[in-house]
Amino acid sequence: MTEIMNYNVNEKGYYGEFGGAYIPEMLYPNVEELRQNYLKVMAEPEFQKEFDQLLKDYVGRPSPLYFAKRLSEKYNAKIYLKREDLNHTGAHKINNTIGQILMAKRLGKHRIIAETGAGQHGVATATVCALMGLECIVYMGEIDIKRQAPNVARMKMLGATVVPALSGSRTLKDATNEAIRDWINNPVDTHYIIGSAIGPHPYPDMVTKFQSVISEEIKWQLNEHEGRENPDYVVACIGGGSNAAGTYYHFLHEPDVNIIAVEAAGLGVDSGESAATSVLGKEGIIHGCKTLLMQTNDGQITEPYSISAGLDYPGVGPMHAHLCKTGRAEFMAITDDEAMKAGLKLCELEGIIPAIESSHALAIFEQKSFKPNDVVVVSLSGRGDKDLENYIEYFKI
Amino acid sequence: MDSCLRRNDKKMNRINQKLQEDKKLLSIYFTAGYPNINDTATIIQDLEKNGVDMIEIGLPFSDPLADGPTIQASSTQALKNGMTTEVLFEQLKDIRKSVSIPLIIMGYFNPMFQYGVDAFCKKCQEIGIDGLIIPDLPVDVYHEKYQTIFEKHGLINVFLITPQTSDERIHYIDSISNGFIYMVSSASTTGAKVGFGEEQTQYFERIGNMNLKNPQIVGFGISNNQTFTQATQYAKGAIIGSAFVKHVTNEGISNINHFISSILNHE
Numbered sequence: 001m002t003e004i005m006n007y008n009v010n011e012k013g014y015y016g017e018f019g020g021a022y023i024p025e026m027l028y029p030n031v032e033e034l035r036q037n038y039l040k041v042m043a044e045p046e047f048q049k050e051f052d053q054l055l056k057d058y059v060g061r062p063s064p065l066y067f068a069k070r071l072s073e074k075y076n077a078k079i080y081l082k083r084e085d086l087n088h089t090g091a092h093k094i095n096n097t098i099g100q101i102l103m104a105k106r107l108g109k110h111r112i113i114a115e116t117g118a119g120q121h122g123v124a125t126a127t128v129c130a131l132m133g134l135e136c137i138v139y140m141g142e143i144d145i146k147r148q149a150p151n152v153a154r155m156k157m158l159g160a161t162v163v164p165a166l167s168g169s170r171t172l173k174d175a176t177n178e179a180i181r182d183w184i185n186n187p188v189d190t191h192y193i194i195g196s197a198i199g200p201h202p203y204p205d206m207v208t209k210f211q212s213v214i215s216e217e218i219k220w221q222l223n224e225h226e227g228r229e230n231p232d233y234v235v236a237c238i239g240g241g242s243n244a245a246g247t248y249y250h251f252l253h254e255p256d257v258n259i260i261a262v263e264a265a266g267l268g269v270d271s272g273e274s275a276a277t278s279v280l281g282k283e284g285i286i287h288g289c290k291t292l293l294m295q296t297n298d299g300q301i302t303e304p305y306s307i308s309a310g311l312d313y314p315g316v317g318p319m320h321a322h323l324c325k326t327g328r329a330e331f332m333a334i335t336d337d338e339a340m341k342a343g344l345k346l347c348e349l350e351g352i353i354p355a356i357e358s359s360h361a362l363a364i365f366e367q368k369s370f371k372p373n374d375v376v377v378v379s380l381s382g383r384g385d386k387d388l389e390n391y392i393e394y395f396k397i
Numbered sequence: 398m399d400s401c402l403r404r405n406d407k408k409m410n411r412i413n414q415k416l417q418e419d420k421k422l423l424s425i426y427f428t429a430g431y432p433n434i435n436d437t438a439t440i441i442q443d444l445e446k447n448g449v450d451m452i453e454i455g456l457p458f459s460d461p462l463a464d465g466p467t468i469q470a471s472s473t474q475a476l477k478n479g480m481t482t483e484v485l486f487e488q489l490k491d492i493r494k495s496v497s498i499p500l501i502i503m504g505y506f507n508p509m510f511q512y513g514v515d516a517f518c519k520k521c522q523e524i525g526i527d528g529l530i531i532p533d534l535p536v537d538v539y540h541e542k543y544q545t546i547f548e549k550h551g552l553i554n555v556f557l558i559t560p561q562t563s564d565e566r567i568h569y570i571d572s573i574s575n576g577f578i579y580m581v582s583s584a585s586t587t588g589a590k591v592g593f594g595e596e597q598t599q600y601f602e603r604i605g606n607m608n609l610k611n612p613q614i615v616g617f618g619i620s621n622n623q624t625f626t627q628a629t630q631y632a633k634g635a636i637i638g639s640a641f642v643k644h645v646t647n648e649g650i651s652n653i654n655h656f657i658s659s660i661l662n663h664e
């Protein structure tokens with residue numbers, strides 16, 4: 001069954017029944033321009049060369065695949081960490097922004113817009129805009145601006161204009177709405193760098209392809225460590241699903257690789273304060289794609305909750321909705337408490353302070369047991385510097 | 398006027414009928430459930446009484462991507478007031494006893510999708526809704542999946558075009574439309590820009606010269622008699638949304654006649 005199923009996007013922009021481009025006509029020319037060009041541009045040798053070069057020299061790739069010895073001993077499995085936290089700007093987000101800024105330049109765009117929740121994608125976008133000398137406007141929920149002051153300062157230092165999203169719940173979902181509205185109002189010279197594997201086709205596929213460098217590297221790196229390319233498990237946290245999409249990509253059609261997707265349960269899946277979309281969500285339309293999303297019976301999109309701003313999103317990318325529906329991926333939900341404890345454990349055992357998003361992925365070892373010889377690769381999607389205040393408050397440090 | 402117009406399926410859709418009238422049409426958008434939850438029917442009746450030709454009833458959505466701050470705020474408030482798809486249908490259930498102009502529901506796709514597209518369309522037909530405008534339901538998805546359902550229930554689906562829409566695509570949209578084409582005056586969200594420059598008039602002329610089978614009605618950027626007159630020089634009619642919502646916000650619903658006569662410039 002898994003061998004014949006296709007988990008990649010089809011030519012119409014769907015993953016099974018999920019995906020597509022549910023956009024107002026005002027956005028059609030922009031999205032269509034991108035759709036017609038993205039694969040062509042990405043296939044150009046010049047583009048690839050520039051992308052690879054920047055990933056190497058500027059981002060610092062390849063990121064290490066680190067065998068976490070003490071963590072492995074504790075949980076009795078062979079645990080490897082894919083160190084996206086060591087990338088420039090501290091998370092996997094920059095893989096995508098490097099790709100998209102090069103895309104924007106090829107398409108002749110001068111003005112870059114982005115949405116951000118925790119500020120990681122905003123910082124990664126502001127960074128590549130500075131690098132390329134392009135104007136950068138980042139939409140960020142008014143509430144997140146208050147919660148994530150250091151990242152707001154970073155974006156400003158990098159020359160970006162940070163615009164507060166004042167509508168709705170004033171968090172990531174609304175920042176995304178504002179960015180889309182900006183794009184509607186600026187249809188010619190602007191490129192929208194979406195920060196996750198969401199949005200109208202071709203965004204989920206384009207973002208996934210830029211992030212797929214993660215699993216491409218895992219393959220040869222694991223071969224060096226273990227003499228085989230395929231781990232038994234790949235594990236990643238899911239906000240919109242970009243680090244997960246990149247971590248899974250080259251394993252999607254390898255049936256011996258188990259895929260684990262980790263969502264934020266917030267205060268608990270049934271608490272009413274959660275972001276576990278695969279459990280709480282229903283099929284619907286959010287930000288231009290058909291996917292699973294949290295909504296009322298009446299089809300109004302609801303506010304999620306997670307201690308981790310990067311996972312605090314009411315939907316998942318359409319690829320993940322498909323992985324969930326087909327059973328290709330196992331979805332697990334991790335609460336705030338479980339994630340925070342797992343984060344602290346990684347500090348103690350391995351000397352690595354993880355982003356709270358990534359801590360969710362690490363927390364599965366308390367819930368699920370593995371065989372001693374199982375090779376489990378976990379995407380350590382980001383570092384915890386941005387979360388220090390949260391950690392301080394939580395652990396009363 | 399026929400005060401007890403009953404739906405008759407053999408009869409031409411009210412939108413098509415209205416489009417045949419020899420006059421420029423004024424269409425008004427308002428957000429259902431705003432300013433107060435029970436204002437819906439009153440607003441509709443008042444608009445008709447004051448000479449409005451067609452009404453777009455906004456079904457509020459939590460995340461209205463194509464709308465600017467005015468309609469966003471009215472939607473948020475309407476949802477707070479308790480507006481839902483079910484409540485709206487309940488409020489409209491007897492509307493055809495008192496109102497005979499075309500009624501269109503304008504809303505985003507997700508609430509309709511959750512209600513069930515077939516059930517939604519069926520309910521619209523029962524009530525006497527004549528058409529739908531769903532900005533985020535793409536033309537090809539409609540064509541592939543939903544057109545037969547809409548047509549089965551006698552509903553006209555209205556598509557948008559913008560200054561950036563290619564001629565080829567406009568012809569395609571024209572070919573699957575059977576009412577009017579919603580000509581968005583400039584690339585923008587609702588309420589963002591007011592008034593028309595040369596760019597708009599050139600665009601209106603370009604569309605006018607395309608010999609489309611569907612008449613066009615201009616929306617976005619119309620707020621007063623001047624812009625209404627300008628727009629209807631080139632098109633069959635014009636739609637006012639944000640400016641009306643603003644009026645209702647500032648003055649409540651008792652002064653609708655002032656607003657409408659200021660647009661139509663009744664002495």
Ligand SMILES: Cc1ncc(COP(=O)(O)O)c(C=O)c1O
Pocket residue numbers: 091092117118119120121195196197237238239240241242243244309310311355357358381382383
């Ligand atoms: C470190 C880190 N991990 C994960 C995420 C979640 O995003 P995604 O699901 O797109 O990887 C974020 C988002 O801000 C992040 O900063």
